[in-house]
Amino acid sequence: MRGDLVRIIDGLMRRKGKFDAIIVETTGLADPAPVAQTFFMDDGVGAKTKLDAVVTVADALWLKDRLRDAPEAKNQIAFADVILINKTDLVSPGDLDEIEARIRAINPYAKVHRTERASIDIAEVLGRNAFDLDRILDLEPAFLTAEETHVHEHDHGQEHGHEHGEHHHHSHGNGLKHYHDEDMQSVALRTDKPLDPDKFFPWVQDLVATEGKDILRCKGILSFKDDPERFVFQGVHMILDGDHQRAWREDEKRESRAVFIGRKLPEDKIRAGFESCIA
Amino acid sequence: MSDTSAPIPSLADRARPIEAGAPVVGVHFFGATPVFVLGEEALLFAPADGERRVTIHGGAILASKSDGTRIVTGGDDGKLVATDADGSHQVIATDDKKRWIDQVALGPDGAVAWSEGKVAHVRTKKGELRSFEAPSTVAGLAFAPKGLRAAIAHYNGATLWFPNAAGAAPQKFEWKGSHLGVTFSPDGKFLITTMQESALHGWRIADGQHMRMTGYSARVRSLGWTAGGAFLATSGSEQLILWPFDGKDGPMRRQPKMLAASKARVTMMACHPRQPVVAVGYADGAVLLVRIDDGALIKARQADSQPISALGWDTSGQMLAFGTELGAAGVLTL
Structure with missing residues (x-):
């Protein structure tokens, strides 16, 4: 949908100075790449705007299903700079850990937040400069840091349905990768x-x-x-x-x-x- | 050419500077009065004896066209407004959902066309209203030079619509991709679209024969027909590109003429209404006049790093007005 996006941004640029940022909300299962590419490929849009970050909101209750049946969901996770795991109040802490591990298996580099009702400090989602060459600082994948200390061990291919009793919590050591996403x-x-x-x-x-x-x-x-x-x-x-x-x-x-x-x-x-x- | 040859003769210091104070997105003339279309809300009437701002929209002005007797503008306030030479203006259409009216076209017989979203509308001179739903968002609108035919650019091609012929099937011209603007050749034989991907596409209307015009360094935002229709002049490169349309095959298997080369990209162009001369505006703020026959240049505005965003001649071809993205403007009387 690049043409539409270019047309709309051209229109918005006529009101330059009257707004701080443009948030492009794609449809639920859109591929974010063509949207992001527009900011690099179109000379007019590229000259007047700067892509800040791709933020993906993952529904804690349904993410595992979507990862199974909607390839776009994986695209959106893989493409993101910031991922909100939302509706955390609707799932158990154990499930949340598993969801986060599944996200990490696809994209260990995004900044992941857990939210209820998408409540988050605005600075965590706007003004990230994620595409700014000067900000390509932290290339350490998050699963190697201490940030996420509890991720469930998981046998490859056994996607869901394991019982809580089997869970074995431990801190991550170097390079231990518990999930591997097939795609x-x-x-x-x-x-x-x-x-x-x-x-x-x-x-x-x-x-x-x-x-x-x-x-x-x-x-x-x-x-x-x-x-x-x-x-x-x-x-x-x-x-x-x-x-x-x-x-x-x-x-x-x-x-x-x-x-x-x-x-x-x-x-x-x-x-x-x-x-x-x-x- | 402008980089290597002798200094270009300049008329730039003869131009009357005008402080528009807002990004200039278009310029038209009522007689000898230049009227600048500002990015938001207003038109700036700039006769030699005093400027006047006329507020006509409640937001951004997204499109403007003029036939010399009125300026018709579409806005993000969902309004289509016609402004007369004395500054009086009236809303001629309102979208009840306040969708952007971002395409406007004026027909040779007084008809006006506009669009919001996928729907294009035509109001005939008699006031009859017709609407047409395109397969996707209307990204370009143009009337044919004769008769009531309108072209609509959209995803994957363009459609010819016959607003007055109830039941006449729209004629489809297909080419994959996003088509953002559309124009008919003055002889009505060719239909040309500008594309998202820095290219033009064209069809010979009689047989649908395709023509592809590529080689641009940027998306083509400005194009027009030289006096007599011999060339289609376009922006989008570091020189003015002129595609030959003087034969029955248009530019097929022919090279464009390239004039007025610069280090800066051409952002706007305006063909002289009578002579084989084109005004060329650049991203560095320069404006050059180029004579098509021999490529001779005259400078009309000095470069100052303000990209030219509006350029237009009066109907006599004696006055050239220009405006920039940063709100500078001017008018040069030749």
Whole structure:
């Protein structure tokens, strides 16, 4: 629906200064990508607006069903920068943990909030600068941090119906991934060896050209050989945006990290390709 | 061309500056009086002897057209307003759900067309009202040069509608994608749409033959026919693009003429009403006049980094008015 969106934003731009932000509420099962792409692809819209963040509201009561029967639901989770698990008062704490783990399996990078009646501090959903290259700071997936301490252990393929008595709470250790989503994954890449820009750019451009329809989001912070500055990039499907960000600091570990979130991504191929970009 | 050749002769300091004070989204003339359409609420009448703001809408002005006797505007207040040369104005249609009226077209015989959402309306000169529901949101509206035929641009093509011929089947022209604007060639033989994807699409009306006009660096927002209809002039590139329409095949298998090259993108253009000359407005604020025959240039406004957002000639072709996104405006008498 890009044409309609462009037309409406063109209209709104005539009232510039009379509003603070534009919230685009898509229909319940819309694909957020074409909406996001409009902000990068259309010259008029892109020049006058800035995409702040994609916020997904997940209904705690029904999310598991939707993840099963509506592929768009996974898209919306995978694409999000901020996810509200709403109606938390309607499900048990144990179920909530499981829902959050299911979300994390699809998108470990989004900021997740639990809400009742979508009650949340406005600053948590507006003014996030999630597409701002300067803000691609935290590429640590949330399941490796202490934030979510209790996630249920879960056998692969056993999607639901397990009893509470079987639940085994424990803190997350390094890289323990309890859920694996069959369709949507993230591939996290990391190396402390400098990359060769003459290898990396052709590789990543080819990757999004060939796999772009399955790559929902990607972002990265890169350390290039003989380059004193950090290079940051982000992308939506086939569109990539990147720039030098700032000089590496003395006290900073010079390493390259990137993440690709998408549908049935060829993880081995992506890993091998990334490795081949090492200078 | 403008980058490398000798300095361009300039008439810029002869222009009369006008402080519009709001983004200018269109400009029309009543005789020698330029009237600037502001982004919100008002028209600015700017005759040489004093400016006057006339408030006509309760919000953004989304579309404007003029036939020289009236300016018809659509707004996000759901109103269609006709304003006369003396500033008097009347609401000629109101959408009861306050939907945006964002497309307006004026017919050669006094008819007016407008749309909100998927529905296009025509009011004939006699005051008869006709409506037509398009397959998707109406994104462009135009009358054919002769007779009461209207073209509607929408998703996946354009539709020709015959508001006065009850029962006449609309004629469909299909091409996948989002079509945002539409125009007929002055001889009525071709229908051209601007597309979301930085391209034009065209059909020869007689046989539906497609033509695709690509190569733009941006979406085409401004287009018009040169005097006599020899060329379709368009914005959307770092030079003025002129597609030849002088033969029976239009631009098929032909290259466009490209004139008035610049580092800045062309944002608006306005064809001189009588001469083979086009006024070209750029994203850096410059306005150039270019003669189609030899590409000769005259500067009409100096670059100042305010993107040109409105450009128009009076009917005699003696006066050129321009306005910017940031609220500067001016009029140059040649």
